[in-house]
């Protein structure tokens with residue numbers, strides 16, 4: 546028997562849903578009659594307290610990977626922070642009442658689950674979750690999983706080791722802002738460079754960048770300095786390969802990869818969050834939420850519009866959830 550909390554879990558919940566693909570602002574509807582998801586034996590049911598948006602949410606809705614996507618209806622949302630209210634029979638790590646966070650979709654674009662995190666409750670495999678760092682709010686915790694796991698796993702994929710230098714393309718975004726911090730604080734980078742527009746250069750420095758490059762004024766590939774690793778979060782791999790040292794590595798998470806650049810797609814894992822929790826608790830790594838980036842559940846469409854401008858600094862988080 547699955548065990549649950551004393552708090553009654555409703556059978557019908559509120560969630561944002563689209564029944565057909567399209568631009569989220571056109572197709573997403575608030576539905577108050579969505580069935581609460583059933584949990585499997587390795588899953589927990591989470592009362593969602595905060596949920597973050599990622600570009601993959603609108604790309605999925607627009608049908609970027611519809612050939613390998615699950616069919617609508619779809620409740621978007623990968624990132625969650627919330628409270629465990631029910632656990633499956635095989636669940637070992639968590640108990641009812643635990644405060645958790647995670648990216649609930651293991652393979653981002655390969656048959657992702659239909660019921661995401663833009664809902665009052667969501668079901669998630671325990672291996673995708675970690676305990677929320679105690680010093681972080683639910684909003685801060687929700688902002689992290691997909692972006693920080695992508696930054697961390699991507700850096701691992703490049704074989705990053707202490708003393709190497711890195712150029713981060715897109716340093717002010719959700720992934721980039723964490724990449725700068727992880728490269729410095731976790732991976733021991735000797736030198737971190739990053740790109741952004743003029744108004745965000747100071748932010749890059751405050752995150753730990755030694756060199757902040759204004760892409761409106763300078764082409765990073767024309768710099769004399771070359772880097773051991775170039776991590777492209779923008780979709781500029783063709784240019785990125787001209788900024789790497791001979792024998793170095795170029796990773797891209799956006800768009801096609803021009804060889805020798807390689808394309809990386811995240812596989813979500815709670816174990817990465819567990820590894821990073823000490824860095825979050827000691828504030829060596831800090832979440833970055835856009836100053837205009839917290840939207841209540843009723844304003845999810847506005848949140849998508851803002852995300853789709855491509856100008857967000859750090860992350861967008863949906864909170865409170867009713």
Ligand SMILES: NC(=O)c1ccc[n+]([C@@H]2O[C@H](COP(=O)([O-])OP(=O)(O)OC[C@H]3O[C@@H](n4cnc5c(N)ncnc54)[C@H](OP(=O)(O)O)[C@@H]3O)[C@@H](O)[C@H]2O)c1
Pocket residue numbers: 599600601604653691692695714715716717718719720721740741742743745760778779797798799800809810811852855856857858859860
């Ligand atoms: N493959 C994977 O597993 C994976 C995982 C996560 C994300 N992604 C993809 O990676 C990309 C980045 O994700 P994200 O969440 O970091 O996006 P995001 O937060 O929406 O990125 C917004 C940031 O990008 C910056 N930016 C835009 N154009 C730029 C340019 N030409 N040069 C430098 N910076 C630029 C903007 O800064 P300015 O305003 O200064 O331009 C803004 O701060 C998206 O395409 C996403 O789908 C892939």
